Amino acid sequence: MARNLRPPAEVVDDTSQTRRIYDDLRRAIITGEYREGEKLPEARLAAQLGTSRLPVREALALLEFDGIVSALPRRSAVVRSWDATAxxxxxxxxxxxxPLGARLAAARIRQGHDSSPLRAALREAREATDSRDPLRIAESNAELHGAIVELSGNSLLTQLMRTILARMAWLFFLTHERDTEEQRDEHQHLIDAITSGDERLAEYAMLSHTEAGRAPTLAIVTALRHSERSTGQGA
Structure with a gap:
């Protein structure tokens, strides 16, 4: 089946080309265009994208770092799979x-730091929910969580968070049937808690919000895996 991967529209430098390929592949994996467990040979991807293998290899390395694909020496990259353990x-x-990021962000706001990036991220998440576009909702919600940690001012924490944001967006997409209206209300409460400057309130709000998603997410992923096994579509 032909893949609807957007080829570069013009010649760009290697860094931009790698990032573009990374973004295309990441979205194709999140939306299921490349299924869990599917092999991603460099040569095939390069031919589909009309590029050399080097930027494809670099993009796959970024996806491996994000935990989206796994790779073995001298073998194709493989789309990773979700199960209860993952x-x-x-x-x-x-x-x-x-929760640490939320607490540190609240402390910085109390010290006078600008909260507008959080408000902007919340606004985009709300507009995404209204659009009913599952991919936009997933990515904007992940970006909201990233913006909170970014505001913490802790560079190491921010770096660690960046390594899991793509996985968060992927899981948010897989579980988009969850109550988006309820999540929108939770995000409003969370941002209100952080922008209040109350560190403990912000920490608790984030802990509560995150933990509340665990059980329904596990239930959806478990049901998806069971459905795939029943129809013989498992990876």
Whole structure:
């Protein structure tokens, strides 16, 4: 089946070309155009994109760093799969990082730092919800969480968070049938708590919001895997 991957419209430098290929492949994986467990040979991707193998290889390396694909020496990259363990691991890491990020962000706002980036990210998340576009909703919600940690001012925390944002967007897309209106209300409450400058309130709001998503996310992923096994479509 032909892949609807957008080829570069013009000659660009290697860094821009790699980023463009990365973005195209990431979105294709998130939306299921490339299925979990599917091999991604460099040569085939390069031919589809009308480019050399080098930027494809670099893009796949970025996707591996993000935990979107896995690769073995001298073998094709493979789209990673979601199961209960993968979901639990992501939530465990988020529980460790995000409440800290919310607390530090609240402290900086209390000290006078600008909260407009959070408001802008929240506004985009709300508009995405209204659009009912699952990919836009998933990406904007992940970006909202990233913006909170970004405001923390902790460079190491921000770097760690960036390594899981793509996985968060992917999981948000897979579970887009969750109550988006409820999540929108939770995000409003979360941003209100952070912008109040109350560190403990912000930390608790983030902890509560993140943990509340664990059970429904596990239920959806488990149901998806069961459905795939029943129809013989599993990776």
């Amino acid at each position: 979901v639990e691991e992501l939530f465990d890491v988020r529980i460790g990082l995000e």
